[in-house]
Amino acid sequence: MHIKIHLSEDEIPRKWYNLGADLPTPVQPPLGPDGNPITPDKLSAVFPMNLIEQEVSSERWITIPEEILEILSRWRPTPLHRAVFLERELKTPARIYYKNEGVSPPGSHKPNTAVAQAWYNKEFGIKRLTTETGAGQWGSALAFACSLLGLECKVYMVRISYDQKPFRKLLMQTWGAECLASPSPETEAGRRILEKDPQSPGSLGIAISEAIEDAVSDTSGKTRYSLGSVLNHVMLHQTIIGLEAKKQLDKIGEKTVDMVIGCAGGGSNFSGLSFPFINDKINGASIDIIPVEPTSCPTMTRSGFVYDHGDTARMTPLLPMHSLGHQFIPPPIHAGGLRYHGMAPLVSQAIIEGLLTPRSLNQMECYEAAILFARTEGIIPAPETSHAIAAVIQEAKKAKEEGREKVILFNFSGHGLMDLTGFDKYLKGELRDYVLPEEDLEKSLDAIKDLPKPDIARSGRW
Amino acid sequence: MHIKIHLSEDEIPRKWYNLGADLPTPVQPPLGPDGNPITPDKLSAVFPMNLIEQEVSSERWITIPEEILEILSRWRPTPLHRAVFLERELKTPARIYYKNEGVSPPGSHKPNTAVAQAWYNKEFGIKRLTTETGAGQWGSALAFACSLLGLECKVYMVRISYDQKPFRKLLMQTWGAECLASPSPETEAGRRILEKDPQSPGSLGIAISEAIEDAVSDTSGKTRYSLGSVLNHVMLHQTIIGLEAKKQLDKIGEKTVDMVIGCAGGGSNFSGLSFPFINDKINGASIDIIPVEPTSCPTMTRSGFVYDHGDTARMTPLLPMHSLGHQFIPPPIHAGGLRYHGMAPLVSQAIIEGLLTPRSLNQMECYEAAILFARTEGIIPAPETSHAIAAVIQEAKKAKEEGREKVILFNFSGHGLMDLTGFDKYLKGELRDYVLPEEDLEKSLDAIKDLPKPDIARSGRW
Numbered sequence: 001m002h003i004k005i006h007l008s009e010d011e012i013p014r015k016w017y018n019l020g021a022d023l024p025t026p027v028q029p030p031l032g033p034d035g036n037p038i039t040p041d042k043l044s045a046v047f048p049m050n051l052i053e054q055e056v057s058s059e060r061w062i063t064i065p066e067e068i069l070e071i072l073s074r075w076r077p078t079p080l081h082r083a084v085f086l087e088r089e090l091k092t093p094a095r096i097y098y099k100n101e102g103v104s105p106p107g108s109h110k111p112n113t114a115v116a117q118a119w120y121n122k123e124f125g126i127k128r129l130t131t132e133t134g135a136g137q138w139g140s141a142l143a144f145a146c147s148l149l150g151l152e153c154k155v156y157m158v159r160i161s162y163d164q165k166p167f168r169k170l171l172m173q174t175w176g177a178e179c180l181a182s183p184s185p186e187t188e189a190g191r192r193i194l195e196k197d198p199q200s201p202g203s204l205g206i207a208i209s210e211a212i213e214d215a216v217s218d219t220s221g222k223t224r225y226s227l228g229s230v231l232n233h234v235m236l237h238q239t240i241i242g243l244e245a246k247k248q249l250d251k252i253g254e255k256t257v258d259m260v261i262g263c264a265g266g267g268s269n270f271s272g273l274s275f276p277f278i279n280d281k282i283n284g285a286s287i288d289i290i291p292v293e294p295t296s297c298p299t300m301t302r303s304g305f306v307y308d309h310g311d312t313a314r315m316t317p318l319l320p321m322h323s324l325g326h327q328f329i330p331p332p333i334h335a336g337g338l339r340y341h342g343m344a345p346l347v348s349q350a351i352i353e354g355l356l357t358p359r360s361l362n363q364m365e366c367y368e369a370a371i372l373f374a375r376t377e378g379i380i381p382a383p384e385t386s387h388a389i390a391a392v393i394q395e396a397k398k399a400k401e402e403g404r405e406k407v408i409l410f411n412f413s414g415h416g417l418m419d420l421t422g423f424d425k426y427l428k429g430e431l432r433d434y435v436l437p438e439e440d441l442e443k444s445l446d447a448i449k450d451l452p453k454p455d456i457a458r459s460g461r462w
Numbered sequence: 463m464h465i466k467i468h469l470s471e472d473e474i475p476r477k478w479y480n481l482g483a484d485l486p487t488p489v490q491p492p493l494g495p496d497g498n499p500i501t502p503d504k505l506s507a508v509f510p511m512n513l514i515e516q517e518v519s520s521e522r523w524i525t526i527p528e529e530i531l532e533i534l535s536r537w538r539p540t541p542l543h544r545a546v547f548l549e550r551e552l553k554t555p556a557r558i559y560y561k562n563e564g565v566s567p568p569g570s571h572k573p574n575t576a577v578a579q580a581w582y583n584k585e586f587g588i589k590r591l592t593t594e595t596g597a598g599q600w601g602s603a604l605a606f607a608c609s610l611l612g613l614e615c616k617v618y619m620v621r622i623s624y625d626q627k628p629f630r631k632l633l634m635q636t637w638g639a640e641c642l643a644s645p646s647p648e649t650e651a652g653r654r655i656l657e658k659d660p661q662s663p664g665s666l667g668i669a670i671s672e673a674i675e676d677a678v679s680d681t682s683g684k685t686r687y688s689l690g691s692v693l694n695h696v697m698l699h700q701t702i703i704g705l706e707a708k709k710q711l712d713k714i715g716e717k718t719v720d721m722v723i724g725c726a727g728g729g730s731n732f733s734g735l736s737f738p739f740i741n742d743k744i745n746g747a748s749i750d751i752i753p754v755e756p757t758s759c760p761t762m763t764r765s766g767f768v769y770d771h772g773d774t775a776r777m778t779p780l781l782p783m784h785s786l787g788h789q790f791i792p793p794p795i796h797a798g799g800l801r802y803h804g805m806a807p808l809v810s811q812a813i814i815e816g817l818l819t820p821r822s823l824n825q826m827e828c829y830e831a832a833i834l835f836a837r838t839e840g841i842i843p844a845p846e847t848s849h850a851i852a853a854v855i856q857e858a859k860k861a862k863e864e865g866r867e868k869v870i871l872f873n874f875s876g877h878g879l880m881d882l883t884g885f886d887k888y889l890k891g892e893l894r895d896y897v898l899p900e901e902d903l904e905k906s907l908d909a910i911k912d913l914p915k916p917d918i919a920r921s922g923r924w
Contacts, residue, residue, distance in 0.1 A: 001532075002471060003471065003532060003535045003536060004471060004535055004536060004537070005471070006468045006469075006470055006471070007468075008468055008470075009464060009465065009466060009467070009468070070463075070465060070546075071840075073465045073466055074465060074466060074543065074839070074840055074841075075466070081536065084532075085610065103565050105840045105841045105842065105877075107879065144840055147836070147837045147840065148547065148837075148838070148840050167629075167879075167880075167882050170882035170883070170885060170886045171842070171879070171882060173885075173886070173889055174833065174836055174842055174882065174885045174889070175836060175837060175840075175842075176837055371636065374609070374636055374637060375609045375610075375637060375638055376610070377536070378533075378536055378567045378606055378609065378610050378637075379536075379567045380567065380633070380636055380637075415567075417569065417629075417633070417879055417880060418629075418879060418880075420629050420632035420633060420636065421632070423632060423635075423636045424632045424635070427635055427636070
């Protein structure tokens, strides 16, 4: 019985996989304010050109630079676990495997792209990165990466999280990053909000605006902005997860995978595990691939495939994606990383192509699943990760009913050691499911109905 | 260049190493209240007989039961890292390696023995374990182990930590353990303290008394007490760390180790890494083996080798150990796990035998080392672990001065993700070194001068 499957140092994948090269329909380009496809150089004030090239690349395989591999190999290859204790508890004939991305120093999959982005920026001569963070996972991952590569790092953290999650802020500071509450008095965007509402709790939209403004207003040209999800190059950097998983399954003779599951907020951990398997599916393999989201923020299950902005303040180009509308404000569930109005264009298009079957779950079911997982497998999951676990448990129970020896693979995207207040509330009976008011959803979707439609949406199912 | 060295599943050590079998002088037995060696059956109300047998065993190798290996292999073998980034920063010719025990689900080396102890108790028919915890690392490790093995677990947590570190308590509760503040109204010992001082902040001594009383007063005989350090069987269970490290160094052709370093509070993580190397040293190898303690709690560097109690309330037998006196109250440094008045008898005797060269370090130097480590290696150490790191940095600098290619191995006993307040204070300039008042130390040592002396101490250097 294989409990934890390792790869040795020299088995780490040496190329990233670009799903964009294999999707049946080409990925739609982002649009500028004039409604025309944006050219790479228009993005160059925000991102370094080497990452922009990755963003628009149609190459299938992109070589991972040695220096990036050297840093990733501090914690990669991550272990692949067989969830034997959970299987026994559920008395399921399913074999459940999970990639443990929680072993990275910041505790999630986020550093896979943080390290790559910091490295490419440094290579391009950039000295300083800015970013935003909500719950704090992304901010701490970028602080970690910048620390290892000797870049300055400034993180605009949504004020309400900054106040409620002081440990995340301390983590970033310990890695030498500057972390400040957003809205801040340091940017035009921040000052404008603070003038109107000095007590503003902030939002991811505001924090993005501040971080981008900070980057583009550095006249020395030495500062750029970094984003932790949604964009093509971010998904690319995460594919090392799925590529490792394939090698690990192969190593123990597990020939076919029936089901690949991951939680999805902006889409990066889900993409990381699933894209190499989507490739198999495009080539004829029979695999159910399931991104899981909260019912209270149903980006994939109840929205449209549209051109929409990535931020509330509409500073980003229009991206072809599933979106609840850039004005959408999701209910305050604990899985902060899943409270995003949009979905990565690559994931969105894979949904449109019929390659994925998204699912939405309620918070209480996810906490129940997280507790069962913690008490059988022993690892406490992040609130986001527990959405994947809840879906896995649904499928393992179904396998038991059907008497089928299904192979289920999921991404354990991060541990929950720094998110224990949610567990506390759940165990005390103080948590509940949030029902999304229909009128809120309709209003938000209505506000984007006149935005351009991606070609594939116009011609296809949508 | 090897950055992270793994062992595969089937390379996990299958036996623990008992240093007691190899020490030049036999380990001295614990003494009862009458001053005579205590017999194993006297301990049977507190510990199950199978663990008592391990406690007094003189076998060199003890087979690890398969069921324990199955649980340990959730996170073991742990990676051995080469600290290349730290080496480069220090420009040292030394090659620095560390075992990363922080990858265990509770984040430290503690579950190595927690799982073993819970398993042997279960095997013996025990249904429920009690223990104490100070900073919370041990309590969460035992909660974790009991959760996986289906035992009840009750943790008496020192009141001041219970109030100051709510996340550790939540961690135990998430794993299903009952965690309460000590002194508590649930035991005679606790009630007695609370009557005198309802606001008592508690102490490890009080919490041990409560946990032992709870265990021995269960008339069903289904409850036992569990200790996370000091005792021989605890050291035994930790030796899997050093045994793995030897295999890993061997794998990459690193033939000799010049220096083995670990922080030491009660001695368990230090023993775990070093005991297999002490064996080499007994057999002629030239290795400096250095346990590191805080100058503010100088158990090894400024105390005597005496027979003393393990707890303030003198409920435990007299153990032959280095002790600052069971009344000693160390200054409030952040490394809570190093604030213990005694030292494991096996470590104490190895010191007497001249096999170890203990070192004490100040808090500020350790925080400085921890920050340097976090910003080069990327992993944030626990405050305890940073004592080992500071000693390693001293040695790496010395190697540079001497131009020597020394091989240094240390134990990264745990991560500091749940101990960030200390870093916060350090970065804000609010921390300082604690100078131990000479008169406090003298008074405490004076109080134990009439206790029995271990034979080896009487005849030898002490």
